[in-house]
Amino acid sequence: MGSGPALVDPPEAQRRFVAFAAHELRAEIALQRTLAEVTLADPEADAAALRARGEKVAAACERQDRLLDALLTLARSEHGRLRREPVDLSAIVAEAVRAGPRHELTRSAALRPARIRGDPELIQRLVANLVANAIRHNVPSGRLDVVTHTSAGRARFTIANTGPVIPAGELTRLFEPFQRLRRRTGHRPEGVGLGLAIVRAIAEAHDASLAARPRAGGGLEVAVEFPAEIGTGQPSVEPIIAGARSSPSMS
Numbered sequence: 597m598g599s600g601p602a603l604v605d606p607p608e609a610q611r612r613f614v615a616f617a618a619h620e621l622r623a624e625i626a627l628q629r630t631l632a633e634v635t636l637a638d639p640e641a642d643a644a645a646l647r648a649r650g651e652k653v654a655a656a657c658e659r660q661d662r663l664l665d666a667l668l669t670l671a672r673s674e675h676g677r678l679r680r681e682p683v684d685l686s687a688i689v690a691e692a693v694r695a696g697p698r699h700e701l702t703r704s705a706a707l708r709p710a711r712i713r714g715d716p717e718l719i720q721r722l723v724a725n726l727v728a729n730a731i732r733h734n735v736p737s738g739r740l741d742v743v744t745h746t747s748a749g750r751a752r753f754t755i756a757n758t759g760p761v762i763p764a765g766e767l768t769r770l771f772e773p774f775q776r777l778r779r780r781t782g783h784r785p786e787g788v789g790l791g792l793a794i795v796r797a798i799a800e801a802h803d804a805s806l807a808a809r810p811r812a813g814g815g816l817e818v819a820v821e822f823p824a825e826i827g828t829g830q831p832s833v834e835p836i837i838a839g840a841r842s843s844p845s846m847s
Contacts, residue, residue, distance in 0.1 A: 685753050731757070
């Protein structure tokens with residue numbers, strides 16, 4: 597694995613973050629206002645039209661709620677407000693893969709004990725974000741491979757997927773707030789662009805190293821290494837993966 601994404605100057609990063617957050621929130625509020633104004637200005641709107649516009653407003657509110665939740669998680673991670681409890685990465689990864697979106701992917705899990713001390717809620721968010729990202733940015737009939745193990749005092753979680761080819765110049769940008777992989781289509785990308793920025797912030801808050809590299813045929817491999825909890829003798833965790841093709845070990 598190569599070195600992790602380079603960090604930008606903290607004051608500059610904070611200014612950019614505030615600007616991006618304000619832009620995203622303003623865009624969602626403007627959309628809701630427009631929908632409300634269009635509805636109020638149309639005296640002949642029937643029940644179907646009102647329902648359709650109401651659903652659009654509800655969807656905009658849901659996106660705004662996800663954005664605010666992500667912002668709060670990111671702020672909590674970056675300001676070090678953490679609990680320190682024993683956590684087994686293998687169990688969290690197994691649950692995240694079970695609960696991940698149901699897509700036709702070949703899922704492979706090789707999970708060995710990987711115990712750390714950290715904030716369970718934030719570790720769950722880190723793993724869930726990486727799993728969701730690997731599933732969302734995949735290809736039809738693609739693969740998702742996850743591994744956990746402990747070696748030389750480090751607890752390691754690796755996740756790799758098939759997917760679009762990621763230009764080397766875009767890799768660092770993806771771990772910054774509000775950044776998404778550019779697509780050739782004009783469709784709006786899914787998510788709020790904070791998933792991988794949250795992963796990086798949570799890793800840094802736990803003194804973990806984060807490394808990522810594009811895969812030659814497309815897709816991404818990400819590895820997170822935490823200081824391991826001493827005295828780990830737990831049995832391996834075998835995830836039960838429903839609704840997807842799976843194989844017992846990494847290829």
